[in-house]
Amino acid sequence: MQVQLKKGVMDMLVLALLTQNDRYGYEIVSKISEYIELSEGTIYPLFNRLKKEKYVETYLLESQTGPSRKYYKITPNGTVAYNQMRQEWDGFSGVVDMLLKGVD
Amino acid sequence: MNKQEFLNTLRIIFKKANVLDVESIIDVYEEHFAVGYEKGLDDEQIIKSLGTPKEIYTSYVEAGIITDEIGQEGTKRTVNMQAIYKRLEDYKALLLPQLPGVAKKASHTLLTVASALTYIVGVLLFIVTPAILFLLSGSWQPLANVTPLPAVSIVTMAGIAGLGLFGGLTCIYAGSELNNVCKR
Numbered sequence: 001m002q003v004q005l006k007k008g009v010m011d012m013l014v015l016a017l018l019t020q021n022d023r024y025g026y027e028i029v030s031k032i033s034e035y036i037e038l039s040e041g042t043i044y045p046l047f048n049r050l051k052k053e054k055y056v057e058t059y060l061l062e063s064q065t066g067p068s069r070k071y072y073k074i075t076p077n078g079t080v081a082y083n084q085m086r087q088e089w090d091g092f093s094g095v096v097d098m099l100l101k102g103v104d
Numbered sequence: 105m106n107k108q109e110f111l112n113t114l115r116i117i118f119k120k121a122n123v124l125d126v127e128s129i130i131d132v133y134e135e136h137f138a139v140g141y142e143k144g145l146d147d148e149q150i151i152k153s154l155g156t157p158k159e160i161y162t163s164y165v166e167a168g169i170i171t172d173e174i175g176q177e178g179t180k181r182t183v184n185m186q187a188i189y190k191r192l193e194d195y196k197a198l199l200l201p202q203l204p205g206v207a208k209k210a211s212h213t214l215l216t217v218a219s220a221l222t223y224i225v226g227v228l229l230f231i232v233t234p235a236i237l238f239l240l241s242g243s244w245q246p247l248a249n250v251t252p253l254p255a256v257s258i259v260t261m262a263g264i265a266g267l268g269l270f271g272g273l274t275c276i277y278a279g280s281e282l283n284n285v286c287k288r
Contacts, residue, residue: 024135024139025132025135025136025139026135026136026139026140029136033153038155039153039154039155039156039159039160039163040136040153040154040155041133041136041154041155041159041160041163042155042159042160042162042163043163044129044132044133044136044160044163045160045163045164045166045167045169046167047132048164048167048169049167049168049169052169065142066138066139066141066142067135067138069135069139070132070135
């Protein structure tokens with residue numbers, strides 16, 4: 001899949017995963033790369049940006065098995081942004097699907 | 105490549121780009137490795153899934169977290185050159201009107217100094233020549249056990265005296281000339 005196409009939805013996917021529960025970086029990254037083929041290392045800067053935009057917050061949590069992990073938590077701002085992105089996405093993808101089905 | 109090499113390469117790339125908080129970025133990947141180990145992965149597998157350091161750097165630039173200093177270097181240099189040229193022009197505009205004044209002042213100072221020096225040399229000649237003549241006229245013996253200087257013929261003495269006299273006069277005359285020039 002084209003890189004540009006992936007990037008557009010990446011923010012939404014990260015926020016979507018965080019609406020379920022707080023997660024640490026590796027968890028989000030590996031979850032996304034399970035479905036979408038891309039270099040895992042390139043997802044991390046999105047967290048920085050989401051944090052800068054105050055869509056997510058971070059906190060450290062000790063892990064029983066290893067060093068402490070940085071957890072990401074969606075903020076109310078982030079939820080609002082996510083809902084908007086989701087709405088736009090649903091609308092857009094619905095239209096695209098409809099068009100494509102008409103062609104097929 | 106192992107974890108350390110990977111992180112070092114990453115560190116170097118970010119540092120080259122003058123990124124301020126490189127370690128906070130590196131920390132994120134440290135954690136990624138740590139969790140990867142817990143999942144039973146080794147360095148090679150983790151690095152393969154992470155992507156290349158260059159790719160990671162680019163992703164930070166594209167996410168707007170850092171600005172691409174490396175990429176912009178070319179343009180930055182041009183901008184700098186333009187700024188320097190402009191500054192040069194500013195200096196020129198500032199200095200050129202002052203230049204005649206500065207030159208006049210410099211030549212005035214130079215002439216004054218030269219005139220004073222010539223005066224001093226002239227006066228010194230007047231003082232030193234008689235002293236030399238006096239020393240040469242007697243059989244001067246500075247130290248008791250050293251042979252005295254040989255007596256000098258009257259012609260040589262007259263020559264030295266003339267040299268001193270006219271040299272001194274010339275110098276003093278030249279000094280006054282210079283002084284006049286710089287007063288003009």
